[in-house]
Amino acid sequence: MARIRTTREAWIEQGLRALAAGGPDAVRVEALAKDLGVTKGGFYGSFADRDALLGAMLDTWEREATDEVLARVEREGGDARTRLTRAGVLTFSSDRLLPLDLAVREWARRDPAVAERLRRVDERRMGLLRELLGTLSADPDEVEARSLLAFCLAIGEHLLTTGHGDRTRAQVLARAANLLFPPSP
Amino acid sequence: MARIRTTREAWIEQGLRALAAGGPDAVRVEALAKDLGVTKGGFYGSFADRDALLGAMLDTWEREATDEVLARVEREGGDARTRLTRAGVLTFSSDRLLPLDLAVREWARRDPAVAERLRRVDERRMGLLRELLGTLSADPDEVEARSLLAFCLAIGEHLLTTGHGDRTRAQVLARAANLLFPPSP
DNA sequence: GCGGTTGCATACGGTGGCGTACAGACGGCA
DNA sequence: TGCCGTCTGTACGCCACCGTATGCAACCGC
Numbered sequence: 001m002a003r004i005r006t007t008r009e010a011w012i013e014q015g016l017r018a019l020a021a022g023g024p025d026a027v028r029v030e031a032l033a034k035d036l037g038v039t040k041g042g043f044y045g046s047f048a049d050r051d052a053l054l055g056a057m058l059d060t061w062e063r064e065a066t067d068e069v070l071a072r073v074e075r076e077g078g079d080a081r082t083r084l085t086r087a088g089v090l091t092f093s094s095d096r097l098l099p100l101d102l103a104v105r106e107w108a109r110r111d112p113a114v115a116e117r118l119r120r121v122d123e124r125r126m127g128l129l130r131e132l133l134g135t136l137s138a139d140p141d142e143v144e145a146r147s148l149l150a151f152c153l154a155i156g157e158h159l160l161t162t163g164h165g166d167r168t169r170a171q172v173l174a175r176a177a178n179l180l181f182p183p184s185p
Numbered sequence: 186m187a188r189i190r191t192t193r194e195a196w197i198e199q200g201l202r203a204l205a206a207g208g209p210d211a212v213r214v215e216a217l218a219k220d221l222g223v224t225k226g227g228f229y230g231s232f233a234d235r236d237a238l239l240g241a242m243l244d245t246w247e248r249e250a251t252d253e254v255l256a257r258v259e260r261e262g263g264d265a266r267t268r269l270t271r272a273g274v275l276t277f278s279s280d281r282l283l284p285l286d287l288a289v290r291e292w293a294r295r296d297p298a299v300a301e302r303l304r305r306v307d308e309r310r311m312g313l314l315r316e317l318l319g320t321l322s323a324d325p326d327e328v329e330a331r332s333l334l335a336f337c338l339a340i341g342e343h344l345l346t347t348g349h350g351d352r353t354r355a356q357v358l359a360r361a362a363n364l365l366f367p368p369s370p
Numbered sequence: 371g372c373g374g375t376t377g378c379a380t381a382c383g384g385t386g387g388c389g390t391a392c393a394g395a396c397g398g399c400a
Numbered sequence: 401t402g403c404c405g406t407c408t409g410t411a412c413g414c415c416a417c418c419g420t421a422t423g424c425a426a427c428c429g430c
Contacts, residue, residue, distance in 0.1 A: 025208070028417065041378045141360055144350070145363075152342060153338075153341070156338070159290055162308045173333070188396080213386090215387060226408045
């Protein structure tokens with residue numbers, strides 16, 4: 001039995017890189033093979049076809065974006081604000097997850113199956129936001145509004161490339177966070 | 186001189202529809218021709234190549250997304266809150282502009298020239314937000330933070346497909362807007 | 371070492387898209 | 401009516417990519 005030179009995981013990994021960089025249309029079997037320094041010959045031993053790779057990539061992303069982030073937030077503990085920040089950092093300040101998130105979000109606009117996966121992921125993220133913001137405010141309607149704002153800020157911040165005059169983005173974000181997570185009463 | 190059957194504008198229009206529906210990779214000359222009920226024969230009389238069409242599409246989008254929206258907001262007048270709402274509705278509740286905006290924003294992640302155009306458009310939008318929110322608050326740092334939040338909410342709201350328990354999205358949005366645009370003192 | 375197993379290189383056919391070339395249809399204009 | 405310019409249909413070469421088939425060669429257990 002010859003040693004496996006290019007594992008299933010390596011194909012998925014390279015596929016995710018291509019997805020993050022160029023969207024789903026950029027995930028091309030021959031291009032991935034070239035990046036991996038092989039030809040596509042072995043690809044069809046690990047995957048039935050290109051769609052199978054895309055599905056496996058989404059499986060990997062879904063697990064990393066939810067289970068792994070939530071587990072780590074839970075494990076490292078801290079008060080609500082700390083855990084909130086940590087979840088945000090893990091998800092949206094990661095060079096790996098952020099571009100993937102944006103790419104999947106775009107992909108979901110065209111593919112209902114992807115949209116459904118994304119909805120599941122977002123549902124869990126919003127669940128965490130509701131839980132943590134719920135400890136900072138008593139009014140459920142306000143918790144929901146703040147959760148929505150926090151979510152949109154976490155994503156939208158990366159879509160806006162304009163400057164803020166003299167201020168840095170971090171300064172404006174800090175101020176915005178203060179509006180969203182009021183210092184406890 | 187024979188009559189023009191498929192104008193430059195018609196190609197651009199169909200191109201924008203394809204862009205909104207499937208991203209830049211979906212803008213294919215032969216597909217557009219099929220949608221328009223012709224073949225691609227006449228396309229290269231109006232455009233040097235596919236890139237020329239993409240550029241013309243971006244020109245059209247940029248003008249519609251800025252000049253036309255701002256002119257209309259200015260013309261119809263009203264107080265700051267009214268104009269703010271109108272600008273948001275014109276830009277992000279339009280079946281035409283919203284999908285285009287999302288598609289261009291995605292495209293910009295891969296193409297620096299598109300990113301620069303988008304930056305210009307966002308700069309003008311943020312300018313309007315600063316101007317209008319500036320009439321509601323005296324602190325410039327707070328104006329900037331609220332502008333960022335408003336912008337992210339306007340975009341991000343359309344990226345999040347989860348529900349909100351018993352509440353409708355509109356109810357949650359209204360509550361969020363109240364947090365962002367405090368009733369005047 | 372040796373044979374079987376397995377991943378890889380290579381080649382192939384099929385498809386779809388881009389850009390070009392050219393003939394003809396069609397409508398305005400003299 | 402006949403000319404002329406413009407747009408369109410059609411065909412072509414080219415390239416990128418998918419999925420398949422077929423050898424080859426490296427590696428494993430024996």
